[in-house]
Amino acid sequence: MRKLYLAISLLVLASMVLAACQPQAVEVVKTVVVEKEGETVVITATPEAAPAEEAGPKTLRLNLGPGDVPTIDPALATDTSSTQINILTMVGLTRQDEVTTETKPGMAKEWTISEDGLTYTFKLRDDVTWVKYDGTQVVQVTDCEGNPRKVTANDFKYGILRTLAPATASDYAYVLAFALKGAADYNAGKTEDPETVGVKVIDDYTLELTFNEPAAYNAQIAGMWVAYAQPSWLIDGDDCTEARGDRWTETGFFQGYGPYTLKEWVHDSYITLIKNPFWPGTEDIPQAKIDEVTFTMLDEVPAFAEYEAGNMDATGVPLADIDRVKADPTLSAELEIAPVQCTYYYGFNTKAPVVDDVRVRLALSKAIDRQGLIDNVLKGGQEPAQWFSRPGLAGAPTIDKFPDLGVKYDPEGAKALLDEYLKEKNLTADQLDLTLMFNTSSGHQKIAEAIQQMWKDNLGVNVKLVNQEWKVYLKTIKGKDTPQIWRLGWCQDYPDANNFIREVFSLGGSGNPDEDPKDGVPDGGINLLDEAFEAKVREAARELDPAKRVQLYAEAEDMLVVKNAAIAPIYWYTRVTVTKPYVQRTFSVLGGQEAIYKWDIKK
Amino acid sequence: MGRYIARRLIYLFVVLFVVSVITFGLMHAVPGGPFDREKKLPKEIMENLNKRYHLDEPLVMQYGRYMYDVMIPHFSIKAPTSSLLDDHLFNVKVGPIWIKWMNFGPSYSSRSRTVNDIFRDQLPISMQLGLMALFVALVIGLPLGILAALKQNTIFDYLGMSVAIFGVSVPVIVLGPILIYIFGVSLKLLPPTGWGAKPPYVLGFLPAKLDWNFWKYAIMPPIALGLGSSAIIARLTRASLLQVIREDYIRTARAKGLQERLVITRHALKNSLIPVVTILGPMFAALVTGTFVTELTFGIPGMGKYFVTSITNRDYPVIMGTILLYVVFLVIANLVVDILYAYLDPRIRYD
Numbered sequence A: 001m002r003k004l005y006l007a008i009s010l011l012v013l014a015s016m017v018l019a020a021c022q023p024q025a026v027e028v029v030k031t032v033v034v035e036k037e038g039e040t041v042v043i044t045a046t047p048e049a050a051p052a053e054e055a056g057p058k059t060l061r062l063n064l065g066p067g068d069v070p071t072i073d074p075a076l077a078t079d080t081s082s083t084q085i086n087i088l089t090m091v092g093l094t095r096q097d098e099v100t101t102e103t104k105p106g107m108a109k110e111w112t113i114s115e116d117g118l119t120y121t122f123k124l125r126d127d128v129t130w131v132k133y134d135g136t137q138v139v140q141v142t143d144c145e146g147n148p149r150k151v152t153a154n155d156f157k158y159g160i161l162r163t164l165a166p167a168t169a170s171d172y173a174y175v176l177a178f179a180l181k182g183a184a185d186y187n188a189g190k191t192e193d194p195e196t197v198g199v200k201v202i203d204d205y206t207l208e209l210t211f212n213e214p215a216a217y218n219a220q221i222a223g224m225w226v227a228y229a230q231p232s233w234l235i236d237g238d239d240c241t242e243a244r245g246d247r248w249t250e251t252g253f254f255q256g257y258g259p260y261t262l263k264e265w266v267h268d269s270y271i272t273l274i275k276n277p278f279w280p281g282t283e284d285i286p287q288a289k290i291d292e293v294t295f296t297m298l299d300e301v302p303a304f305a306e307y308e309a310g311n312m313d314a315t316g317v318p319l320a321d322i323d324r325v326k327a328d329p330t331l332s333a334e335l336e337i338a339p340v341q342c343t344y345y346y347g348f349n350t351k352a353p354v355v356d357d358v359r360v361r362l363a364l365s366k367a368i369d370r371q372g373l374i375d376n377v378l379k380g381g382q383e384p385a386q387w388f389s390r391p392g393l394a395g396a397p398t399i400d401k402f403p404d405l406g407v408k409y410d411p412e413g414a415k416a417l418l419d420e421y422l423k424e425k426n427l428t429a430d431q432l433d434l435t436l437m438f439n440t441s442s443g444h445q446k447i448a449e450a451i452q453q454m455w456k457d458n459l460g461v462n463v464k465l466v467n468q469e470w471k472v473y474l475k476t477i478k479g480k481d482t483p484q485i486w487r488l489g490w491c492q493d494y495p496d497a498n499n500f501i502r503e504v505f506s507l508g509g510s511g512n513p514d515e516d517p518k519d520g521v522p523d524g525g526i527n528l529l530d531e532a533f534e535a536k537v538r539e540a541a542r543e544l545d546p547a548k549r550v551q552l553y554a555e556a557e558d559m560l561v562v563k564n565a566a567i568a569p570i571y572w573y574t575r576v577t578v579t580k581p582y583v584q585r586t587f588s589v590l591g592g593q594e595a596i597y598k599w600d601i602k603k
Numbered sequence B: 001m002g003r004y005i006a007r008r009l010i011y012l013f014v015v016l017f018v019v020s021v022i023t024f025g026l027m028h029a030v031p032g033g034p035f036d037r038e039k040k041l042p043k044e045i046m047e048n049l050n051k052r053y054h055l056d057e058p059l060v061m062q063y064g065r066y067m068y069d070v071m072i073p074h075f076s077i078k079a080p081t082s083s084l085l086d087d088h089l090f091n092v093k094v095g096p097i098w099i100k101w102m103n104f105g106p107s108y109s110s111r112s113r114t115v116n117d118i119f120r121d122q123l124p125i126s127m128q129l130g131l132m133a134l135f136v137a138l139v140i141g142l143p144l145g146i147l148a149a150l151k152q153n154t155i156f157d158y159l160g161m162s163v164a165i166f167g168v169s170v171p172v173i174v175l176g177p178i179l180i181y182i183f184g185v186s187l188k189l190l191p192p193t194g195w196g197a198k199p200p201y202v203l204g205f206l207p208a209k210l211d212w213n214f215w216k217y218a219i220m221p222p223i224a225l226g227l228g229s230s231a232i233i234a235r236l237t238r239a240s241l242l243q244v245i246r247e248d249y250i251r252t253a254r255a256k257g258l259q260e261r262l263v264i265t266r267h268a269l270k271n272s273l274i275p276v277v278t279i280l281g282p283m284f285a286a287l288v289t290g291t292f293v294t295e296l297t298f299g300i301p302g303m304g305k306y307f308v309t310s311i312t313n314r315d316y317p318v319i320m321g322t323i324l325l326y327v328v329f330l331v332i333a334n335l336v337v338d339i340l341y342a343y344l345d346p347r348i349r350y351d
Helices: A002-020 A022-032 A037-045 A080-089 A153-164 A173-179 A183-187 A218-222 A232-236 A300-308 A319-327 A329-334 A358-366 A370-378 A411-425 A442-459 A470-477 A497-505 A531-542 A546-563 B002-029 B043-052 B059-071 B115-121 B123-150 B155-169 B172-186 B220-245 B248-255 B260-288 B292-297 B304-312 B316-344
Strands: A059-063 A094-096 A103-105 A108-113 A119-124 A131-133 A138-140 A199-203 A206-210 A260-266 A270-275 A292-296 A314-316 A335-348 A434-439 A463-468 A485-491 A567-579 B074-076 B090-094 B097-101
Touching: A059 A300, A059 A314, A080 A260, A080 A270, A080 A292, A094 A218, A103 A108, A119 A153, A119 A218, A131 A260, A153 A173, A153 A183, A153 A199, A153 A206, A153 A232, A173 A183, A173 A218, A173 B043, A183 B043, A300 A314, A300 B172, A300 B292, A319 A329, A329 A335, A329 A567, A335 A358, A358 A411, A358 A442, A358 A546, A358 A567, A370 A442, A370 A567, A411 A442, A434 A442, A434 A470, A442 A463, A442 A485, A463 A470, A470 A485, A497 A531, A497 A546, A531 A546, A546 A567, B002 B059, B002 B316, B059 B316, B115 B123, B115 B316, B123 B155, B123 B220, B123 B260, B123 B292, B155 B220, B172 B220, B172 B292, B220 B260, B220 B292, B248 B260, B260 B316, B292 B304, B304 B316
Parallel strands: A059 A292, A434 A463, A434 A485
Antiparallel strands: A094 A103, A108 A119, A119 A206, A131 A138, A199 A206, A260 A270, A270 A292, A314 A567, A335 A485, A335 A567, B074 B097, B090 B097
16 A cells, blocks of 8 residues: 555656646647647646547658668668668659569659660659758759759669769669669779760650660669669759758758658657658559658667557567567557568588588588477567578569478488488598587577577587677688688568579679689688589579579579588568557568558558 | 866877777777678779778878878868768858868768767767766765765665665666656656757757756656666765774864764765765766667667767777767866865865
């Protein structure tokens, strides 16, 4: 009883403090519902009473994760938070459907492809204008004569060339440099003539792009944020606009043309986007229904607290809370586990002692109980990976069609393979000296310990665990000191199997690095030199028939994870989120790029 | 005294120089660079990036360029531009000439910001939080310590010291989420995360409006952060006061018939504060330049995380900026402490 009394007196005290601060509290509410004087009076009387949102604009609060969004400049964006803002404030020539990963029209109404498959002619929409938030509302940007500035082919050409310019020093310029004709030389500073780049303005609403390869994913690359239109007058200045240079993306300066535009960016704290009423609304990118979207920059744990307090509309679930969420009747109904286009894997240095024998590698791979790992350690409903290119990517094999492709948990098979090797070498399992290295993180540690135990139980081998700080680790696994077994994950840049199996594991890829391309020998990673594999992934990239492409990639995967057993794929990522029931949403598989213009709030 | 302060300020520059050389050397000696990615960037892209940030130059040149940009005022007839590479902390126009001073460089990981932006936007928040936490620490710690010392070996002593042990042993990472859960999630009295002030700031670090909108965010974090420090202060105050009470001059004061209250406040307390003031210097510097865990737990957009993330990102200008900033705060705080010594104990003289 005494405790209760104390609590009550504390509450009384707290309410007195609240009461003392009320004049300000009234002000706050007033700014939210400006028109409704009558209602604010009601709120004054009971400060903790019903929220007054019903009558106001529809707002949404989401979380992007800790740390400031690195940039919202499409030329410089590299990470998922940055590109989340990019896809809402601007639109590329094409747009990836965030659920089906199909390539849909974006700013281009339609496009034609030349017979050799290299030249794409894009017909642009002529009804989209540049907009900005002027402090009270979204207005159209006008040119020096006072006419609204339309988004034209020139803006796209400027954007592509700005991304490629050496002085911009864009990380992701390499995607354009690799794909667009002449772009590599321009990006490397070998030529300063922009006309050598394969981007040509035919008229205000027709843009022609010329590519290096007749590849299936050219239309996707044309739709990436690095190829968005950018406002030259704002960045470089013109007769009636002050040049903002690198700072053009700040609050008050920013101009865009997508379904949303920037209202406020308080660095390290939040970004608020506001609906752009001038976006015409297309079949694939409709006009936004939610008026304002605020992205906070919180760690997962405080973000989840905000969700439970009712201040956040959707957020990720921290690992420590997953069991509780699954058991809670309300929260479990709001839970959604959705696929993400990423793969977690262990690589083998195929030139290192012991793992230089393919039987050892395959045995280690087969001895991993992936489902057990997911159920007991990861708990996020991940999918056991049988190969590298995550199903859902264009060109990637799916479990439905290829149930037996790749590797599965098979302790007997694994043991048999290892015994064969041990017999030949006249060794016992505990004599094998094996090291697994990962970058320092409690999550990777847990996974490594679980797999270490599986190897011990199923094969009898003792594997040492070593960890290094991330950047040191990256150097280690890409050089001559690459350990026998190492871990990495891979997420898509664009949703195509080419971005996975070829860009990561063909010679010179990030998992099979080649420091000195002249010698044609890998220098770390999986250390794999397999001409047949190289030829297969090249062939798959050029194949235009989707069904044949999948077949080719399935064969390439078989070479990678079984014949060479150069990697042990472990799991395909999922995302564990909770969403309030009043939010009608889609679940993007594109790694954080949510199409919020399709969402709605129904309270 | 004036000469002493001047000497100490010159000494600050020597410390800054030494720290900058060591930091610069160490951060370049650690393997890995700012643009090393999981997916290795093509050579041409790396060259463009290195060129933009002058990382292609010899290290000595890079160091020289950095110190030149930070230390030496630049004179120019051109107005400051909005380029990230030309962002100075101080821009003064004298006649037709612009004097620009202190360019701490761009951030490599936040491609749209400079270190100066972080100083301008994030440091004030950390200072607000740190000052309030220090206030909490003193308000709780000092009375607790004094009470425990004066009532040594009584229930007050044991209770006070138990609270102190609790404060030391329950870190913010535990206390923070508990407070958030009780007051933010269950009772909904306070917002669980966030901060109630944003740029621009008054005098460079004070929030523009001190209303409930500010205070409701500023209740839990300073308490969570200040409690640990208050425990340290309480224990130190108690130990020091106990020692002073046994000094001869206290016996003298009592012998000449002075009231006990005056003996404690005038003679004992003032002298016993010297060790407390000593630790307040570094404590102040550590609290106001940002506290990683507290800021992460409460979602406060302060400077704390930059001390950590800049190193994992190899964001060289941010590493240098944060370390040098910490050094400046530390040296100045210690200088203030030294000056306070002279006030607390008249026997200490510096000339």
